[in-house]
Amino acid sequence: MEKFEVIIVGGGLAGLAAAYTLANEGIEALVIERGDYPGSKNVTGGRIYLNPVRQYFPEGFFEKAPLERPVTSEVFTMMAEDSSTSLRFRCGSWAEPPHQSYTILRGKFDRWLGERAAAAGAMMVTKNRVDDLVWDEGKVAGVTAGGEILGAEVVLACDGALSLVAEKAKLRKPGRPKDYAVGFKEVIELPRQKIEDRFNLAEGEGAAQFFMGSLTGGRFGGGFLYTNQESLSLGMVVGIGDLMEKQPFTEAPRLLEEFKRRPEVAALIQGGELVEYSAHVIPEAGYEGLTRVYGDRLLVAGDAAGFALNLGVTVRGMEFALASGVIAARAVKQAFEKKDFSVGSLSKYGQLLKESFVLKDMETFRAAPEVLDNPRFFNHYPQLMGKILQDLLTIGDGPKEKLSSTVLSHLGVGEFAGIVKDLWKGREM
Ligand SMILES: Cc1cc2nc3c(=O)[nH]c(=O)nc-3n(C[C@H](O)[C@H](O)[C@H](O)COP(=O)(O)OP(=O)(O)OC[C@H]3O[C@@H](n4cnc5c(N)ncnc54)[C@H](O)[C@@H]3O)c2cc1C
Incomplete structure (x- = not known):
């Protein structure tokens, strides 16, 4: 031997x-x-x-x-069936070396x-x-x-x-199915200049985008999009437990196809050439x-x-x-x-x-899997946000309600109690 x-x-x-x-x-x-x-x-x-x-x-x-590319900006998007709400964050110090993160x-x-x-x-x-x-x-x-x-x-x-x-x-x-997610991803080639124009980036800088909500049909998970030098990495992560249990049953690659057809994503990948597809399991059980x-x-x-x-x-x-x-x-x-x-x-x-930071961080965020195992994050809140903003920003053919009344009409006692409960649980993270 x-x-x-x-x-x-x-x-x-x-x-x-x-x-x-x-x-x-x-x-x-x-x-x-x-x-x-x-x-x-x-x-x-x-x-x-x-x-x-x-x-x-x-x-x-x-x-x-x-x-x-060094990541200098992040976009978080909550997707409802017919609307989406995004928050874009750009950080000047991330654009200075040593850069905190790279694609x-x-x-x-x-x-x-x-x-x-x-x-x-x-x-x-x-x-x-x-x-x-x-x-x-x-x-x-x-x-x-x-x-x-x-x-x-x-x-x-x-x-x-x-x-x-x-x-x-x-x-x-x-492991149990609940302890893992499946990730599937495409690499889509696009010219360097087009990436910088589409993502509003200075030369050489990169962006990271996260999507959650209706794209997973209420299942644990979300979507991601990262800009590389001359390509985009676009994909989704979905909890295996939810994929197996939640009805109607959908195959993971189909969710990705539907995600790519969303206008918010389609415009970003338009004209790109798919050069790679891959899938892999991710541990999600935490500490x-x-x-x-x-x-x-x-x-x-x-x-x-x-x-x-x-x-x-x-x-x-x-x-x-x-x-x-x-x-x-x-x-x-x-x-x-x-x-x-x-x-x-x-x-x-x-x-x-x-x-080391490895076990310290795993322990600090030991509650994360339990806190995030909450269908309201993947279904309810993106819908609620979409509805509130739609009502606030739509001018109909009649008189308009006060903005405060519009918001409160969506936040009844039950809704308010649910938000407080989720925030209370979230303090553990
Ligand atoms: C879709 C997706 C998105 C992710 N996004 C991010 C992200 O943005 N940022 C981040 O930090 N992490 C992310 N992760 C997690 C990250 O990719 C992993 O944590 C990381 O790859 C773990 O590295 P590793 O070396 O432990 O395992 P791996 O990278 O999986 O390497 C294991 C290696 O072992 C080999 N191998 C397996 N079995 C055998 C065997 N029996 N004999 C010989 N060889 C074997 C495999 O071929 C592989 O090369 C993501 C994961 C996925 C799937």
Whole structure:
């Protein structure tokens, strides 16, 4: 049996960040990736927040990365059947370097990160799927991939949201549909100038847009649109539990087609060429759904551990994946120094995570999945907002009511009580 110091399952952000860090520490790291190249199978909406992760990489590391556009403006849109209400926010300081967030395309970004890891000395095997863990006296001793058995002192499970490795190691139970969402996305090519004109952007700047409401038919989720250099990333995220349960049953790709036909979206993508379609699962269970992240000779990082946080206004997973990959590598380095790969020794990873923004943010927003699991956000409020604004802004053929009377006519006691209740619950976030 061929043996390596560390085997990393999955060449996504978590796996590649771990490989890069280990290789720089002189530790032998083999990444096994099932895709043709790192990033070939990876899906994201696509905006990465760099501020939390810069500290985990050498200075200037991300300046050389294939980033698309720094996000300088955000648009939040509540969609009703026949109307929509948008809020646009532009932030001057976001336009100044170091930019807080960038749009990215994973095909390019992961490939670049994979090259950095390889240049640092990590080994990469692509087009190979890890099928199982190898055990020796109850401890993880390696993996099987492509019919071969490969041994390792430590295995890092960085194999994404449906982590086979974490499940085989019994570090987590199979998830419930409610704990996941499915994301589906198109990349639509448009000329650079057209993007800047349509989205009201200065040269090189980028926009992020979120949509919620009738586009998901009252289901948990929403839509997103990010501007890349010469393309748009357009997609939707829908809770798998709601997709299965809510009637009438609709297939996710159909929701995306209807979303694209909405005038608010159709005008933005008009004339663009669809060049890529992808779909992927996203962990949505938050802090309560986290995987146990260490075992005997095994660590779990990124989506595989459940490190993803959807607050409705921000979607974060990529910086958790990068940081947890680096933190896992640091814990492994300490284990190598002690030559002790037991649970006790690798529990250092849990401690380092607790001290980092990864677990701190997951814990701060532990109530998010419960607060957001509220159909009124996805159905009622966008409709209510649309109705109030329509009545306020429509001039009919008769005399007009006072503006205050118009608003109050929509906010009866029951409505008011519902809003207060939802706001009260929202204080937990
Ligand atoms: C539609 C959508 C929109 C999103 N939007 C955002 C966003 O805007 N911002 C943000 O920060 N996050 C976003 N996320 C979440 C973010 O993409 C993830 O949190 C991030 O990709 C996690 O990285 P990872 O390395 O843990 O997992 P992944 O990127 O999933 O990488 C896992 C890797 O493991 C490989 N693999 C899996 N199983 C095996 C196996 N058995 N053998 C070998 N290789 C294997 C896969 O091919 C893949 O390369 C979004 C996700 C989706 C789906």
